[in-house]
Amino acid sequence: MTDRELAGAVGSGDPAAFLEFVRLHHHSIYRYLKGLSISREDVEDLTIETMHLARRKIAGYRGEASLRTWVHRVAYRCFTHWNRRRRPTEPLTEELFLSSADPYASIHEADALLAAIARLPDPMRQAFVLHEVNELPIEDIAHVLEIPVGTVKSRLFHARTKLRELLTAPEEETHVLLVPKPRPAN
Numbered sequence: 182m183t184d185r186e187l188a189g190a191v192g193s194g195d196p197a198a199f200l201e202f203v204r205l206h207h208h209s210i211y212r213y214l215k216g217l218s219i220s221r222e223d224v225e226d227l228t229i230e231t232m233h234l235a236r237r238k239i240a241g242y243r244g245e246a247s248l249r250t251w252v253h254r255v256a257y258r259c260f261t262h263w264n265r266r267r268r269p270t271e272p273l274t275e276e277l278f279l280s281s282a283d284p285y286a287s288i289h290e291a292d293a294l295l296a297a298i299a300r301l302p303d304p305m306r307q308a309f310v311l312h313e314v315n316e317l318p319i320e321d322i323a324h325v326l327e328i329p330v331g332t333v334k335s336r337l338f339h340a341r342t343k344l345r346e347l348l349t350a351p352e353e354e355t356h357v358l359l360v361p362k363p364r365p366a367n
Contacts, residue, residue, distance in 0.1 A: 184242075187248060188239050191239045202235070202236075202248075205249075206235075206248070207228065209252075210228050210231050210252060211224060211225075212314055213314065213315045214228055216310030217307065223263070227260060231252070234259060235255045238255065249321075250317065253311065253315065253317065253325045257307070264303075293348060294348065297348050298344065300347060301340055304336055305336050305337075305339055305340035305343065308322055308340060309337060309341075309344075311326075312333075312337055
């Protein structure tokens with residue numbers, strides 16, 4: 182079944198077609214959102230929201246890009262809308278900063294990479310995750326993010342440069358950057 186045929190079947194309300202659509206795209210959307218360094222619960226909620234929004238908006242699919250690219254665009258819009266309206270839900274407590282245990286003692290390379298990706302500015306992180314995690318071509322990323330191809334290339338270059346800096350920084354500097362110094366007791 183082609184992308185246009187699948188989109189047409191989903192748009193006409195065919196439940197089997199929607200299940201096929203979800204089967205084809207759910208994992209990729211989940212990985213994309215997870216790569217944006219948000220909580221697991223938020224990733225799950227946004228993935229479901231993306232699938233349902235895509236179902237409602239699929240009649241607008243014109244076939245100019247692949248269905249995969251189109252649904253990533255829907256996910257991007259869900260994420261940016263969610264990101265604008267979210268508020269911190271847990272207040273920071275002083276005991277969090279006064280802990281004498283080194284919270285980074287057991288970080289593995291994958292954890293360090295995820296932390297470094299989380300520290301990238303949003304535009305760089307979005308382009309990096311779409312390209313490196315979701316393996317979208319640069320042209321499709323430009324379509325998803327609605328930016329020129331050259332801007333995508335620039336963001337990827339700067340993201341890689343920043344990640345290299347973050348991952349090769351001496352441990353003392355990384356520690357200072359990531360963990361606030363404890364306040365002296367009065």
